[in-house]
Amino acid sequence: MSSIKEVAKQANVSVATVSRVLNNDPVVKAETKTKVLRVIEEMNYKPNMLAKNLRKQASKTIVMVLPSMSNPYFSEIARGAHAAAYDSSYHIIIGTIESKQWVLDTYINLLKTNLAEGIIFVSSSANKALLEQLQPNYPFVLCTESCPGIDATCVAIDNRQASYEAVRELLQRGHKRIVYIAGSKESSSVTARLEGYKEALKEAGIAYNPDLIRPAKNVYQDVVEVVNQIHSNGYEIDAIIAHSDLQASYILRGIKEETIHLNETVGLISFDGTFVAEITNPTISTIVQPLYDLGYRAVQQLVSQLLNEAGAPQLVILPHRMVVRET
């Protein structure tokens, strides 16, 4: 209710002085400062940020768009993002698509109407066309997925290398026929992981068979179907690389519920490293992504862009690690 004007009157100074006190301007005499601060305290005054934002043309707010909330993978990224935003005094709005593509506009509009200063797209929540449209005017950062053809800062792991390591692990265990369940969409990470997959096979002198590569949605039914199809095409499945922990957990569930007929000792390595891979039985071997850090760094990168402290767009690669568990 109370405004800077009232504080000024009550303290017998001008609004400018009050504003200076609020912003810790060193020119104000110590005496005046304490006086004003006391009045602020007494009146329980809080500056109206709506006014400040208008005047400074800045909302100190960024947006992070996630495909969904219900995957712990994204929650963990969001956690890191929250922390980074807090540490750099920005507000952060987490937006989710939940497969309703049109809500993306809501978040873009936050930018266009000055409510947000920049945006982070996690996974493939934005397509190339959108990014091109945004490119000159609105700062953004990509997280976990780059976008070929778009020169933007991206924070991710080395998917090629990670996939290579996973496949090598399975090969070393003696597995030969390694199915790769890809993410639902075509994406830079899928491409990269496929490269690593092929590289490891080649190194081991095993022929690449495209029939073993199949996309699947992060949905139980879909994963089951995909695995069964490959199997019923006559391939004895040796091992599986899953695009996410969630998919891997569905595979285990499918085996148990006998909707998938595979040997229980099938080799299974997934990506992500969420808690999901630890609570299943058997526990799942995974490529652990530094999810919290990915979110944290993405925000940091965006903020440094906003503060004009950033140079050219860059690819920020964070280290992954493989954790071998029971599968």
Added chain:
Amino acid sequence: MSSIKEVAKQANVSVATVSRVLNNDPVVKAETKTKVLRVIEEMNYKPNMLAKNLRKQASKTIVMVLPSMSNPYFSEIARGAHAAAYDSSYHIIIGTIESKQWVLDTYINLLKTNLAEGIIFVSSSANKALLEQLQPNYPFVLCTESCPGIDATCVAIDNRQASYEAVRELLQRGHKRIVYIAGSKESSSVTARLEGYKEALKEAGIAYNPDLIRPAKNVYQDVVEVVNQIHSNGYEIDAIIAHSDLQASYILRGIKEETIHLNETVGLISFDGTFVAEITNPTISTIVQPLYDLGYRAVQQLVSQLLNEAGAPQLVILPHRMVVRET
């Protein structure tokens, strides 16, 4: 960049008219409207919400505070909240405490500085003192946990009844010594669930034993310790009611890793109904809470308060249901 002023000049009308067009004021002549709309289109004009917000003293933004993001329980509530906010044209900021109590102030400040119009506290993210302080000036709604002594709107399930049903189920299966792992904090839901627990025991003519009731954090080590302590106090554990799916999954994991020495056929029913209970092996019987709806309704309630459409504070009870799985 472009402002309403420039649109006005370009369209040869006053800013008032442009504003009227923007806000769909029916008084503007159709002809003028199309003319202005064309200019808006041409200039690619987007209103500056910072200005609008200041003028209208409204940010159309609410906050939802969650204890943490990493529990699917909360993600699901957040999902519902997002949807409701979208449906009622509000922005929503999800805030998480992550056991750093001081960040709560950040979210409260959003209210006090006019950046947000209302707030939702999920679980026990706010204490009584805070709520009392907020009470007269700032609208809020509680979600999943009420606060004794505070007369505020709360959206939750009937915890007493749910707990009663769960215990009865276990009793019917022949279990006699039912451990109840409570949430870490004292809370209204814990109290209510305990009531239901006692009621069911009493009905079955079984004596209530407070040694079987123990709080535990949502952390593997803690849950393991608590179960082991009860066990090593000489109690043959028959069955367990867990405060959350996550806790239940830890119990299963503990049994499997033999950090907990219980018969695998121990009766186990948890609360929540997240996907966690479906991907474990064995799958966990749970009291399914309508998490999405809880979040959705909480937002709806808050918004109707903001629009002055709400009457007195009320307790909104949503239906739960028990799903019996393998435990």
Added chain:
DNA sequence: ATGATGAATGTAATCGATTACATCATTATT
């Protein structure tokens, strides 16, 4: 004593929208 320097504070424009009220043209009423 005079003017220059600088420290502390004040005045008023500004950010970009909304909106009460004023104005003007046109039509309806008597």
Added chain:
DNA sequence: AATAATGATGTAATCGATTACATTCATCAT
């Protein structure tokens, strides 16, 4: 024909901060 009513638009104040520039006053050099 004079007046009232209505419709469409314009003028200018307003929201509450920030900040460029102006002002005041004390101190100091000449």
